[in-house]
Amino acid sequence: KNKKIVLSGLLNIRLLKLFILLLLNLKLLWTLFGACLVATVIGYKPVVIVHGLFDSSGVFVELLSFINQSHPGTNVSVIDLFDRSSSLQPLWKQVEGFKEAIYPIMQNAADGVHFICYSQGGLICRGILSTLPNHNVHSFISLSSPQAGQYGDTDYLKYLFPQFMKSNLFHFCYTGVGQRISICNYWKDPHHTDMYVNGSDYLALLNSERSNPNSTVWKKNFLRIKKLVLIGGPDDGVITPWQSSQFGFYNDNETVVEIKDQDLYLRDVFGLKTLNARGDLFLCSMAGVEHIKWHSNDTVFNTCIEKWLV
Known part of the structure; x- marks a missing residue:
């Protein structure tokens, strides 16, 4: 028992x-x-990242980590084109190359994609968004990009054009030869506006500062985005003025005119005013960040980027 x-x-x-x-x-x-x-x-949307001047896909290790930690499973594509010295090629050529690489990613993303475009890459992405009529970009995150142009005696300028200063670079940039170099495509001398308008083959066209028969179509294309996020800060050290990252720029006295007082905003040339009226224009400013640190700074990501990647 x-x-x-x-x-x-x-x-x-x-x-x-x-x-x-x-x-x-x-x-x-x-x-x-x-x-x-x-x-x-x-269902996190795929993220497409476009690098800046003299960069390559390898500089975004920390950014990829931030995205994977906050949104695990996100499909992230860092486009490996026009690396390093090849990034000096004309921007329209780069737009076509990046567009060809990115379009299949868009086609495979029924709910759309997000763009994170750093430095010069932000201008390339604008070219893509303006000229691609059926893109499906949801958030366009412009990360310290000279969207309103560049005008400053930076280390980049001294390296590329040691014989020039900001005050006389217009002599070279606004020529046919100069426009074959990417930085000249967005060099904007506030003291020689007429020469900029007539000589710039890229930025002046994107901003419709130069006569452009496609301006209406480009505006319509650009406004397909759902959110525009403009990130920059006063300690950048490269983008000059730093407010260019948020469409502010110098007047002829080199006084910065902020975005909402700019003619291209007031006349809604390519859609900034419309985006703001829709509630889809966001500015994120952060002090203490050097230009090469924007994509590796976790505070920048958590404050300015993460919430727009859903």
């Missing part, structure tokens, strides 16, 4: 262990199911 009791007790213990194991497996299955359900419901 005692032996039967012991055997019965052992059986009950085994059954209890099996029951607990079953519960743990059910919990694991529910956790996995829940994770799949969340991924399905949230």
Whole structure:
């Protein structure tokens, strides 16, 4: 009789262990199911990243980590084109190359994609968004990009044009030869506006400062974006003035005119005023960030980028 009791007790213990194991497996299955359900419901959009001057896809290691930590499973494409010295090629040539690489990614993303475009890459992305009529970009995040132009004696300028200063670079940039170099495509001398308008083959066209028969279509294309996020800061050290990252720029006295007082905003030349009226224009300014640190700064990501990648 005692032996039967012991055997019965052992059986009950085994059954209890099996029951607990079953519960743990059910919990694991529910956790996995829940994770799949969340991924399905949230459905993070693919992210496309475009690099800047003298950069390559390899500089975005930290940014990729930030995205994967905050939005696990996100498909991120860092476009590996026009790296390093090749980034000096004319911007329209780069627009066509990046467009060809990015368009298939868009076609495979039924719910759209996000753009994170750094420095010179921000201007390339504007060219893509303006000239691609059926793009499906949701958030266009312009990360410290000279959207209103560049005019400053920076280390980049000294490296590229050691014989020039900002005050006389217009002599070279606003020529046919100068326009074959990317930085001249967005060099904007506030003291020689007429020469800029007539000589700039890229930025002056994008901004419709120069006569452009495609301006209406380009505006319509650009306004397909759902959000425009303009990120920059006073300690950048390269983008000059730094407010150019948010469409501010110098007048002829080198006093910065902010975005909402700029003619291209007031006349809604390519859609900035419309985006603001829609509630889809966002400026994020952050001090203490050097130009080469924007994409590796976790505070920048958490404050200015993360919430726009859903």
